[in-house]
Amino acid sequence: MIRAPAFLSGLGRFYIGLVLVFLYLPLIIMAAMSFNASPFYQLPFEGTTEWYAALAQNDGLIAATLNSLKIAVMTTILATVLGTAASLALFRYEFRGKRVLQALLFPPIAIPWLISGTAMLIFFFGTGIGRGLHAILLGHVALALPYVIIVVSARLQTFSKDLEDAAASLGASSWQTTRKVTLPCIAPGIVAGGLFAFAVSFDQFVVSYFLATPGQTTLPVEIYAAIRKGFTPEINAVSTIIIVFSMSLMLVVSRFFRFGGDQ
Amino acid sequence: MARVEVQNVSLTFGAHKAVDDVSIAFEDGGFYALLGPSGSGKTTLLRMIAGFEFPDEGSIRIDGEAVENVPVNRRRIGMVFQNYALFPNMSVEANVAFGLEVRGETGEAVRRAVAEALDLVQLGALAKRRPHQLSGGQRQRVALARAIVTKPRVLLLDEPLSALDKALRTDMQVELKRIQREVGVTTIFVTHDQDEALSISDRIGILKDGRIVQEGAPEEIYDRPKSEFAATFLGEANILSGEVSGGRLQLDATTAIALPQGTNAAPGRLRCAIRPERVRIAAAPTGVNGDRAGQLRGTVVRRLFSGSASTYFVDCTGREMKAIVQRGGGADIVVGSPVALDWDPADLIPLPAA
């Protein structure tokens, strides 16, 4: 490793510190306020779990949270399976229109969700798919798919085709090769792709907002609706729970797969 | 273990004929080297024998069975790749067991076969390691054990030693040869290293532009190359060309050399090769001419010392000749000195017109 000169190293630390402050300070304040008795962020801090108790009574918020989790988990599974299969096909086979297909995978990422959402609403309405949780799931899978394909394909770039050839030369069928060699080797990419899919779905507000129906909404949509009615610290409480849950998930997964490191 | 027969096989990539009407037979238990410059089609030919590529034309038979349309995983071959291609997600043991397990074998039989194969390559002690914890030479041994544990009909190796440094490479050549003898599997070894081909194989096939230019035992090709390409690609050679007249080769207006006894070359142009180690070099006094001992006269322009021998580059009126002299085999000749070059006419190899 090359050591940086002292002043640069100091500067670097200051910079990283700054980034961490901007990333985490708002979250920490929010978490702290979820335990503060004053609903108006007033200090001095007075500890309470009243908002968590209130949250437990808020059926709408709880139902929306469960919907969000269900949709995020299903999106993750569907998008990861479909995306991985698509990446493998793009990696292994040459076919007509492959280049065009690959090129078409990227633009949807750059299209504002507001526009994707509107387009989906019109399309789902026109085709009779309609609105509701099933429509939200469909939309989320469509949004998440390109992310999975890009991440898994990137991982496949570092995967040597010789490994598949070696497996075949040893008598393995194409499915045995996939299951015992290819998938284990690109597992970190698949997991990363899955995390992206989870995040795209769990964070999704715009598209969900368009496709939700009053009884059937997701957490971001429900929070937005609640804030419009008037802010309550229950929002802080539910957000804190989500933050702790999401961050634990990410930490566990990234420790487990040691991203970037050689396994 | 099997005989492999390649007959009139061609494969074209786009407009480029990578393998062009190749016919060659690999006898049961033989150790063959396919030698040729980069792009000559060695890998393509090997991959067709393996079943990764399928010939446009021609047939490939393993033990008499036509396999040209059988996919690789059903050909019962073993292959070793240049970059080892060990499965990084498995231990050494699991890598070697892979070929047996995908065939549905389990339990004690697999364990025993794996242990045996690892002992054969002398890696029994490292069975639990992961590939990234091994050295290059060790990885190549694992790859070899993995390829032979399934008792393949033919073992195919594509430049398996080219990623190793020279000393290790020589060790591995000896090792590979020993293992091949022990197992007795028909082996086809692709290389572009002529020394490797010479030292390791029973027979060599030389490829050029997708065609086999000569096939034979190493000594045979070395001593009797059939083309200038074979002569210069396998070992070094001085090429002399001239007009045949009266049993001699007239190089130019004033110089003629004797042809080997019994050469019945038709009058006309002829090219001959002579190995540098067959050329004797002696200091020649300046100004003396017509000395019958010297076939050619010239001046030393360069000397390359390589430890056990020296290579002299001699300019014979515009024609550069190389002569290799073993250390201690003659007086020191310095750059710039006039010399006479001489050889036994029997060592001159007439090359058929290309």
Ligand SMILES: Nc1ncnc2c1ncn2[C@@H]1O[C@H](COP(=O)(O)OP(=O)(O)OP(=O)(O)O)[C@@H](O)[C@H]1O
């Ligand atoms: N998949 C392919 N598509 C197009 N051309 C190819 C393909 N594979 C090989 N070729 C071409 O076929 C020719 C023979 O290639 P091959 O890999 O067999 O050469 P080689 O003798 O193994 O060379 P090297 O010593 O460099 O490995 C080359 O000109 C190469 O560019």
Ligand SMILES: [Mg+2]
């Ligand atoms: Mg090659």
